[in-house]
Amino acid sequence: MTADPARRNERSRRAILTAALDLLGETGYADLTIEAIAARAGVGKQTIYRWWRKKGAIILEALVDAMAAAEAVALPDTGDLAADLRTVMRATVAEFADPKLSATTRAITIETLGDESLGVQVRDQLLRPQLDAVKDRLRAGRDAGQVRDGVDLDQAVELLFGPLYHRWLLRTGPLTDDYADGIVELAVAAIRPDRK
Amino acid sequence: MTADPARRNERSRRAILTAALDLLGETGYADLTIEAIAARAGVGKQTIYRWWRKKGAIILEALVDAMAAAEAVALPDTGDLAADLRTVMRATVAEFADPKLSATTRAITIETLGDESLGVQVRDQLLRPQLDAVKDRLRAGRDAGQVRDGVDLDQAVELLFGPLYHRWLLRTGPLTDDYADGIVELAVAAIRPDRK
Amino acid sequence: MTADPARRNERSRRAILTAALDLLGETGYADLTIEAIAARAGVGKQTIYRWWRKKGAIILEALVDAMAAAEAVALPDTGDLAADLRTVMRATVAEFADPKLSATTRAITIETLGDESLGVQVRDQLLRPQLDAVKDRLRAGRDAGQVRDGVDLDQAVELLFGPLYHRWLLRTGPLTDDYADGIVELAVAAIRPDRK
Amino acid sequence: MTADPARRNERSRRAILTAALDLLGETGYADLTIEAIAARAGVGKQTIYRWWRKKGAIILEALVDAMAAAEAVALPDTGDLAADLRTVMRATVAEFADPKLSATTRAITIETLGDESLGVQVRDQLLRPQLDAVKDRLRAGRDAGQVRDGVDLDQAVELLFGPLYHRWLLRTGPLTDDYADGIVELAVAAIRPDRK
DNA sequence: GAATAAACGAGACGGTACGTCGTGTCTTCAT
DNA sequence: ATGAAGACACGACGTACCGTCTCGTTTATTC
Known part of the structure; x- marks a missing residue:
């Protein structure tokens, strides 16, 4: 059958x-x-x-x-958390800027919106690896004392990518490297340990 | 014609x-x-x-x-910035949770993705007022010394809503009041003035 | 009203x-x-x-x-019945040959086929005068001894125009003056008094 | 394609x-x-x-x-030309009188009027066989000395059917068996050999 | 190496919705 | 207050795709 x-x-x-x-x-x-x-x-x-x-x-x-086909996703770990995050955020901005890649993302997003189960697959097979890579880098940062203990790392990841998607999706402003850098700076400030 | x-x-x-x-x-x-x-x-x-x-x-x-038809959009200003932001963020979460409202948002988002000019209209006529209301509240907070001077308020707004949209759109996790509160806490930490 | x-x-x-x-x-x-x-x-x-x-x-x-607007319809009466009929039949052929006039006839015929009451009006207001003119000429011919006594003049008229419409409508052959002449010859043979 | x-x-x-x-x-x-x-x-x-x-x-x-699906079209040949023609003409009158068959004829006629190429097909595939059957009968009649030598048989056929179509199409009078008989009588008179 | 069964390309099928056109009625506005 | 202009509800047009269903025709095991 x-x-x-x-x-x-x-x-x-x-x-x-x-x-x-x-x-x-x-x-x-x-x-x-x-x-x-x-x-x-x-x-x-x-x-x-x-x-x-x-x-x-x-x-x-x-x-x-x-x-x-591409090599495994992994973030650099130069020891400088902000710098490493800037790298990955700028790469994401570049992806959104590429008309061809952007078209693909747009298409899969539309399908995702209309189909729950597809959305789950997209999340698990496409997104999760990327987000987990960032989460891993943040965890390493926490181990290095650059991230406050109480911070929910999933929330932290979304603090980074959320604004990018928001701006791409809703066209609320230009998607530039400067923007990526700005978000990284804010996010890093949000998660760094309290000063004495 | x-x-x-x-x-x-x-x-x-x-x-x-x-x-x-x-x-x-x-x-x-x-x-x-x-x-x-x-x-x-x-x-x-x-x-x-x-x-x-x-x-x-x-x-x-x-x-x-x-x-x-609804009354003008405006955030409360109780003096407690974090509390006011939690209010608006929880309201947004509730909106995403309502199947009927969510269906509308989903629909308009799909259309937006497939039509540039429609996207612009949605942004200007639907979104902007809401985002600006939050921006205004942040500006008031800055005047009250609760927000660091150098912070780009647009970025700050997206630091709040970006993660919410991200989680709704990509289903990366549950959309709850706790989540909203967590994001507000992180965002407030990101924009507050440096301690001496 | x-x-x-x-x-x-x-x-x-x-x-x-x-x-x-x-x-x-x-x-x-x-x-x-x-x-x-x-x-x-x-x-x-x-x-x-x-x-x-x-x-x-x-x-x-x-x-x-x-x-x-045109002058009253009337057939010539030269005394030569066949010749007079040839004149009117050739005129009809010419009318069918004219693309513009033919288009009009085609249009009114289509409407006529789909609408009984319109068909009656067309018959009475457009057709009857023409057919009656021919009928009158035939009656004159009968008075002159060129038409057999028992002949139904309405049938005789249709013996003339029927074939013309048939050929135009169903495209069974070329609509020429020769054809008109041939039909006239046959029709005249059909209605003339019996030889002794 | x-x-x-x-x-x-x-x-x-x-x-x-x-x-x-x-x-x-x-x-x-x-x-x-x-x-x-x-x-x-x-x-x-x-x-x-x-x-x-x-x-x-x-x-x-x-x-x-x-x-x-129907059997092949063929006219009877009883030796009596007028009688055989009356048979076929009365059958045609009956066809025009049948509301259902008449509706079909009306429809195909309308389409024919508006579409040249369809008209040709109708003529060749529907009409021709019927007309040819009558033509064949007339030819047989000519061989039997009942039809004048010089007569154009196509014209003779139209002399028969033309009036019928004319009366049906333009509603110039009742379509009855008597009418059919009358036309046959006239047509036969038109084509018979000259008396000495 | 032949038999055989599945996947294949092609595309016809019953449907649904598309966006357009014309119908005949109703409404608005300018003269 | 008439009449042009045209918006309206309606329904058919002819087209595009949908997802299903035959058709032969490759393939590629399995005997």
């Missing part, structure tokens, strides 16, 4: 993921229809429906694949 | 906005088709297309109307 | 009839919408609906007007 | 043709919309548009199908 993954055609799978990302970059989310993906990938529609239940699942898998 | 606003039928306009919000609350964003809105409002489709170019524009106008 | 013919604006009436015939000639029956006529005539749609119930009624009135 | 006839669903095709004829008979040509046909046939609109470019083409195909 169900499809047998062992017999799956890897060539078709790759063609579909590539086509999906390409269309997303070229013509935007509006033209990202299953039919368009199938046509672009030179694949029957059924082959898509056989392996993915939702359009968003294709994008998710494409992104997970792309992430797996 | 273009429609003449002076001859617009106000009754139809209200019926459409009401129908749109009702459907959004009842059946979710998926069933929010122009046809459904027209049918529910007892209105011809053309009457919708005559006055709104996008589906999102209807929701925006409905929300703006609703906001205008 | 009902419109008062006395207050009718003759200028508008003429503009509408002219516009209708013009559009029919220019763009064909497909573009002959009430809206197009109103726009072309520089007239409100209501002004049309006030005075005509159906689109076909406009065309009918336009044609009746045009016919009234 | 174009549809592949080999993969066509015959069940759907029949359902569409049946629905079209049924609606035509029940509610008349005015209600014969593509949407109504699709709904009645339990078929998607696209399935209709995929295989037929015009509404009239559906009716044509339905009629051609129906005709193919």
Whole structure:
């Protein structure tokens, strides 16, 4: 009844993921229809429906694949917490600035908003590794006495990325390195140990 | 050629906005088709297309109307900055927790992501007043010596709301009053004057 | 309640009839919408609906007007029945051959097919005078001993025009003067007195 | 790009043709919309548009199908030319008198008037066989010395059917068996050999 | 190495909604 | 107070995709 993954055609799978990302970059989310993906990938529609239940699942898998191809996520630890956070925050700003990457993020966000279970997958497979990497760096900072003991590290992570997403999502202002630096400075001030 | 606003039928306009919000609350964003809105409002489709170019524009106008009906946005100023911020942040959390209000926010966010110009309108007409109210309260706090002089107030505002949106959007954790309080505590720590 | 013919604006009436015939000639029956006529005539749609119930009624009135403008219909009577019939039949062929006149006839025929009461009006106001003119000529021919006594003159008239309409309507062959002459010859043979 | 006839669903095709004829008979040509046909046939609109470019083409195909189902068209040849012609002419009168058949003819005629190429198809696929059958009978009559040598048989055929169509189309008088007989008598008189 | 069963490309299918057009009625505004 | 201008509710248009469903045609085991 169900499809047998062992017999799956890897060539078709790759063609579909590539086509999906390409269309997303070229013509935007509006033209990202299953039919368009199938046509672009030179694949029957059924082959898509056989392996993915939702359009968003294709994008998710494409992104997970792309992430797996990249090396493991890890923050630098130069000893200077603020500097290391600036690095990762500036990288995130750059990502939002790249039209192609931004289009992908926009698409997956839309899908996420409309589909609870997809949202969970995106969170666990795409986001969590990135956020955990920052959390790890903060933990190291706490061990080094640069972070107050009582601070909830999850909240601290969101204190960093929240404003960035907010500004990107709601266009409340320019997304620049300066902005990233400013947020880092505020966040570091928020979590540093009390002065005597 | 273009429609003449002076001859617009106000009754139809209200019926459409009401129908749109009702459907959004009842059946979710998926069933929010122009046809459904027209049918529910007892209105011809053309009457919708005559006055709104996008589906999102209807929701925006409905929300703006609703906001205008509500009293002016203003934060309390009890003198205790942290307490006042907790009030507004908890209110926002409550808003995200309300399924009906959340559905509206979700819908308008999706539309915003897919349409630049709509995003700008949402920002200016819906968001800005709310953010500015918080900004005003922060400014008052600065005048009262509770906020460090160099702090960029826009960044400070986003330090508050960013994490909330982040958690709602990406489901990175539970959205509770405790969370709101935690973020307020961190943000207040971030912006308070240096101890001597 | 009902419109008062006395207050009718003759200028508008003429503009509408002219516009209708013009559009029919220019763009064909497909573009002959009430809206197009109103726009072309520089007239409100209501002004049309006030005075005509159906689109076909406009065309009918336009044609009746045009016919009234032309001199009274009457066949020549040269004494040579066949020759006189050839004249009128060739004229009819010419009418069908003229693209503009043919378009009008086509349009009124379509309307006629879909509307019984309009069909009756067309018959009585447009067709009957023409057919009666031929009938009169045949009666004169009978008086002159060129037509057999028992012949039903209405049938004889249709023996002449029927084939012409048939060929025009169903495109069963070329509509030429020769064809007209051939039909006349046959018809005359059909109705002439028996040889001794 | 174009549809592949080999993969066509015959069940759907029949359902569409049946629905079209049924609606035509029940509610008349005015209600014969593509949407109504699709709904009645339990078929998607696209399935209709995929295989037929015009509404009239559906009716044509339905009629051609129906005709193919009937036995081959052929006139009786009893030796009595006038009698045989009366038979076929009375049958045609009966067809025009039947409200259901008449509705079909009316519909296809309207479409024919508005679409040249459809008209040609109607002529060749529906009409020609019928007219040719009569022409064949006339030819047999000529061989039997009942028809004058110089007579154009196509003209003779139209001398018979032309008046019938004329009377039906333009409602110039009642369409009865007597009328049919009268026309046959005139036509036979028109084409018979000259008396010595 | 042939048999066979699944996945595949292609695309027809029943549907839903799209955005547009024309209908006939009703309302507004300028003359 | 009439008539142009046009907004309105309605319904059909023809199109785009949806997700399901055959069709042959590769593939790729399994016997």
